[in-house]
Amino acid sequence: MKAVDWDDAFANMAHVPDSQELPAFWTKRAQQYRTDASTQNTRIDIDVPYGAHARELFDIVWPDASPKGLVVFVHGGYWIRLDKSYWTDLAEGARANGWAVCLPSYTLAPEARISDITNQIGRAIVKASELVSGPIRITGHSAGGHLVSRMACENSPLPLNVQQRIQHTVSISGLHELRPLLHTQMNESLRLDIEEASNESAILQRPIKNTSMTAWVGGGERPEFIRQARLLELVWQGLDADIKCVIDSDHNHFTVIEGLKNPDSKITQELLTHKG
Numbered sequence: 001m002k003a004v005d006w007d008d009a010f011a012n013m014a015h016v017p018d019s020q021e022l023p024a025f026w027t028k029r030a031q032q033y034r035t036d037a038s039t040q041n042t043r044i045d046i047d048v049p050y051g052a053h054a055r056e057l058f059d060i061v062w063p064d065a066s067p068k069g070l071v072v073f074v075h076g077g078y079w080i081r082l083d084k085s086y087w088t089d090l091a092e093g094a095r096a097n098g099w100a101v102c103l104p105s106y107t108l109a110p111e112a113r114i115s116d117i118t119n120q121i122g123r124a125i126v127k128a129s130e131l132v133s134g135p136i137r138i139t140g141h142s143a144g145g146h147l148v149s150r151m152a153c154e155n156s157p158l159p160l161n162v163q164q165r166i167q168h169t170v171s172i173s174g175l176h177e178l179r180p181l182l183h184t185q186m187n188e189s190l191r192l193d194i195e196e197a198s199n200e201s202a203i204l205q206r207p208i209k210n211t212s213m214t215a216w217v218g219g220g221e222r223p224e225f226i227r228q229a230r231l232l233e234l235v236w237q238g239l240d241a242d243i244k245c246v247i248d249s250d251h252n253h254f255t256v257i258e259g260l261k262n263p264d265s266k267i268t269q270e271l272l273t274h275k276g
Helices: 019-039 088-096 114-131 143-151 179-183 194-199 223-237 255-261 266-273
Strands: 044-049 057-061 070-074 100-104 136-141 166-172 212-218 242-248
Touching: 019 044, 019 088, 057 088, 057 114, 070 088, 070 114, 070 143, 088 100, 088 255, 088 266, 100 114, 114 136, 114 143, 114 194, 136 143, 136 255, 136 266, 143 166, 166 266, 179 194, 212 223, 212 255, 212 266, 223 242, 242 266, 255 266
Parallel strands: 070 100, 070 136, 136 166, 166 212, 212 242
Antiparallel strands: 044 057, 057 100
16 A cells, blocks of 8 residues: 655645745735725724733624624644734625624744644633623634634533533534644644644544534545545544534635635535534
């Protein structure tokens, strides 16, 4: 059997044409959204602290009326790059449907271990839940998909009262099995060992009782991401979670999140209206 090239298996940008231009594109688009919001009287609270570290900050994009509840979007970047400022425009789909949207940053590897980042996201959700009443729905992309799926595990950092407010989770192109990352060059920054990789893999944890989850992935993504979405569905179905896997047409790892900007898109409606 041929050995798996794990670096290539996770190399999203290498398999998407012109992907080197995407960070600048995301930055410009998110900045334009914030500028437009200020002229349209859309409230955005910037850099709300949820901890003492310089990156323990989140933004909240508010709807026009009293919020129906709280949506949290956790960004990706393999836990080693990017921050909340790249993604403000992705809040629009949920905001236009009447939800307040929290976008947290977190400390990046190698300064933080993945287990530290999991705990940070837990603290961010707790803080945001104190600012917005009502139900909570959470989503995240890539490494962010890992982080939101971890909130639904029995070893979640979330307290019970916050867990009980979460109605649904959408892990978009999430990483739910971290052990293969031990064989990648990026692990020089992640510093995973087998114990942490196992503890941080959602497929190796039991879901919280009454978990409602969608593993959403693009049909044009690297096969490893499709495998991991299907794997979470298969494992957690056997543990009585309400979970399904959605393979979204031929979207790649980056176009798969575009629908979050659209209040009527399938992915936005899955996040906001799925009933567990």
